[in-house]
Amino acid sequence: MRLGTLTYSYPDNSGHFGPYGGIYMAETLIPAVEELRREYLRFRDDPDFQAEFAYELQHYVGRPSPIYHAARLSEHLGGAQIYLKREDLNHTGAHKINNAIGQALLAKRMGKKRVIAETGAGMHGVATATVAARFGMECIVYMGADDIQRQAPNVFRMKLLGATVVPVESGSRTLKDACNEAIRDWVTNVESTFYIFGTAAGPHPYPMMVRDFQCVIGNEAKVQMPELIGRQPDTVIACVGGGSNAIGLFHPYIEVDGVRIIGVEAGGHGVASGRHAAPLTGGAKVGVLHGNKVYLMQDADGQIIETHSISAGLDYPGVGPEHCLLKDLGRAEYVVATDEEALAAFDSLCRFEGIIPALESSHALAHAIKIAPTMGRDKVLLVNLSGRGDKDMNTVARLKGITL
Amino acid sequence: MNRIQTTFDNLKQQDRKALIPFITAGDPSLDKTVPLMHALVAAGADVIELGVPFSDPMADGPTIQRASERALKNGMSLRGVLAMVAEFRQTDGTTPVVLMGYGNPIEAMGWEPFAERCAEVGVDGVLTVDFPPEESAEAFEHLQRHDIAPIFLLAPTTDEARIERVARLARGYVYYVSLKGVTGAGHLDLAAIADKMPQLRRHIHLPIGVGFGIRDGDTARQVADLADAVVIGSRIVQEIENSTAGTVVDNVQQFVAGVRAALDRRTQA
Numbered sequence: 001m002r003l004g005t006l007t008y009s010y011p012d013n014s015g016h017f018g019p020y021g022g023i024y025m026a027e028t029l030i031p032a033v034e035e036l037r038r039e040y041l042r043f044r045d046d047p048d049f050q051a052e053f054a055y056e057l058q059h060y061v062g063r064p065s066p067i068y069h070a071a072r073l074s075e076h077l078g079g080a081q082i083y084l085k086r087e088d089l090n091h092t093g094a095h096k097i098n099n100a101i102g103q104a105l106l107a108k109r110m111g112k113k114r115v116i117a118e119t120g121a122g123m124h125g126v127a128t129a130t131v132a133a134r135f136g137m138e139c140i141v142y143m144g145a146d147d148i149q150r151q152a153p154n155v156f157r158m159k160l161l162g163a164t165v166v167p168v169e170s171g172s173r174t175l176k177d178a179c180n181e182a183i184r185d186w187v188t189n190v191e192s193t194f195y196i197f198g199t200a201a202g203p204h205p206y207p208m209m210v211r212d213f214q215c216v217i218g219n220e221a222k223v224q225m226p227e228l229i230g231r232q233p234d235t236v237i238a239c240v241g242g243g244s245n246a247i248g249l250f251h252p253y254i255e256v257d258g259v260r261i262i263g264v265e266a267g268g269h270g271v272a273s274g275r276h277a278a279p280l281t282g283g284a285k286v287g288v289l290h291g292n293k294v295y296l297m298q299d300a301d302g303q304i305i306e307t308h309s310i311s312a313g314l315d316y317p318g319v320g321p322e323h324c325l326l327k328d329l330g331r332a333e334y335v336v337a338t339d340e341e342a343l344a345a346f347d348s349l350c351r352f353e354g355i356i357p358a359l360e361s362s363h364a365l366a367h368a369i370k371i372a373p374t375m376g377r378d379k380v381l382l383v384n385l386s387g388r389g390d391k392d393m394n395t396v397a398r399l400k401g402i403t404l
Numbered sequence: 405m406n407r408i409q410t411t412f413d414n415l416k417q418q419d420r421k422a423l424i425p426f427i428t429a430g431d432p433s434l435d436k437t438v439p440l441m442h443a444l445v446a447a448g449a450d451v452i453e454l455g456v457p458f459s460d461p462m463a464d465g466p467t468i469q470r471a472s473e474r475a476l477k478n479g480m481s482l483r484g485v486l487a488m489v490a491e492f493r494q495t496d497g498t499t500p501v502v503l504m505g506y507g508n509p510i511e512a513m514g515w516e517p518f519a520e521r522c523a524e525v526g527v528d529g530v531l532t533v534d535f536p537p538e539e540s541a542e543a544f545e546h547l548q549r550h551d552i553a554p555i556f557l558l559a560p561t562t563d564e565a566r567i568e569r570v571a572r573l574a575r576g577y578v579y580y581v582s583l584k585g586v587t588g589a590g591h592l593d594l595a596a597i598a599d600k601m602p603q604l605r606r607h608i609h610l611p612i613g614v615g616f617g618i619r620d621g622d623t624a625r626q627v628a629d630l631a632d633a634v635v636i637g638s639r640i641v642q643e644i645e646n647s648t649a650g651t652v653v654d655n656v657q658q659f660v661a662g663v664r665a666a667l668d669r670r671t672q673a
Binding site: 014303 | 458459460461462463465469473476481482483506507508509510511512513533534535536538539556557558559560561562563566581584585586589
């Protein structure tokens with residue numbers, strides 16, 4: 001890959017994306033991430049592994065996911081045409097399953113019978129519980145106590161699938177605290193346990209491995225768009241929390257000239273309010289958390305600050321290291337959508353297209369809705385509809401003052 | 405010469421083992437930390453590990469997590485911890501102080517200003533739990549420039565090649581985490597420590613401290629038979645948690661003195 005005069009090939013052998021990434025972990029876990037890196041690199045180039053992964057994606061997940069032209073919404077906005085990559089149609093209802101399948105196949109080959117995961121909105125927890133059931137593994141999911149409240153249907157789904165859901169009461173009781181607790185479990189049970197990490201962040205090799213598994217999104221889109229419209233889109237857009245659905249769409253487009261790449265962070269009550277989850281857009285400094293060096297929301301003393309987003313899946317103070325690098329390189333732009341804008345986009349997609357999107361994906365959609373009217377009708381925006389919104393019924397109803 | 409080396413040299417001459425208690429700075433309150441440090445010394449501590457609280461203490465169990473939360477609620481910060489060490493040094497010029505915590509508060513301050521300030525206030529060593537040797541090159545350079553010892557952790561999962569790598573970088577002493585798990589967890593497997601020790605000694609020519617799972621004089625004495633230093637953290641923090649503002653300094657001193665006495669019985673025996 002060439003970017004200007006530089007070749008784009010990240011991470012380097014030590015897991016760094018330029019100044020970002022790395023393996024900032026306690027000593028007990030270093031051999032475990034080292035083993036994971038070795039095993040992943042071995043199986044990544046193994047045709048049997050790739051064939052099994054492709055088989056599962058096709059027959060279990062239901063890939064390829066279609067791309068849908070949101071024609072009524074586009075017509076209403078009167079500008080660029082909006083196309084949706086329908087990750088919401090995957091088995092379990094989000095892109096998270098792509099990565100969970102990949103890591104479960106790796107766990108199986110490494111002989112690990114127990115898998116653990118952290119989850120925010122619950123989609124990664126559901127995906128992990130699903131693959132654990134599929135492959136006959138014990139599954140423990142750590143989830144912030146506050147998130148358990150706002151995502152009750154997903155908690156029940158995980159339990160139906162046979163997983164144990166452990167509420168995390170420490171800290172801000174959200175995704176970052178669930179990560180802390182999963183890491184504590186891993187330190188304690190390192191030999192028997194595979195940590196199925198949900199986003200393209202964490203210690204090396206997770207940012208690389210999760211990206212590779214999610215790249216099926218962008219790789220499919222690169223084939224599907226020319227079939228649909230005879231060319232690649234002008235702009236690809238995805239929401240960014242940790243950033244796994246986004247990097248899965250973006251990465252295959254990094255080397256495609258002329259395709260603009262936009263990541264949408266959770267603006268919460270607005271970046272100026274300080275109540276948001278937008279480290280890339282909100283002027284956060286670089287710091288170290290959960291095994292990697294990234295842009296990180298923190299106070300002057302380096303303590304991690306509490307974030308806010310209407311969407312539990314984006315409510316995280318950090319972001320994957322590759323997004324940090326893409327921002328610095330200027331290859332991707334990062335913007336925000338507020339809670340209010342995401343909710344309006346949620347409503348629009350329901351009413352104009354008969355699709356109920358996840359609140360996370362609604363952030364990406366909100367930005368598309370914002371810029372489409374400023375562009376010509378011949379322009380094309382490809383939005384990653386990373387998940388469906390069934391899990392958000394309680395949150396949306398509450399905001400509308402309705403008791404279900 | 406660094407105070408850590410002086411301390412261990414003296415102990416070796418006396419055939420005694422080092423006692424290294426841990427407390428979190430700012431717990432239970434800002435005004436108790438320096439009195440607690442002096443009480444630890446009075447009770448027979450040889451080195452003090454002073455915890456720098458962090459919002460996300462991933463390697464710590466519930467006891468030290470709560471201590472961190474209390475300290476942060478009290479307004480403790482990295483700069484505040486350094487000021488406490490300066491205050492401690494006004495009356496104690498000899499007991500080594502090692503700061504222990506996570507890397508991000510130091511990253512936020514900057515390694516060079518941090519190392520400079522450490523030297524200024526009399527910090528002797530720094531242990532950042534989530535900065536393995538692979539990511540410590542920059543930190544190491546700044547600490548070395550100011551003669552601050554980088555203290556590294558080794559774990560039961562650490563293999564020979566990594567032990568060798570740590571041996572090349574470490575100064576002061578090396579801290580062997582005696583079990584797989586977070587601080588304050590479970591029981592102590594003495595046989596496993598005994599098995600690992602020869603492998604560690606082959607490469608590490610610094611004193612080796614052992615921590616995690618040490619709860620009283622008995623376990624401390626058993627560990628001391630195998631190691632050069634005994635580290636006790638969660639059990640002391642528990643003592644702090646179960647005390648009132650009026651009793652905390654006395655209770656901690658009494659508990660640590662009990663452990664010291666048990667360790668010294670070992671020498672006399």
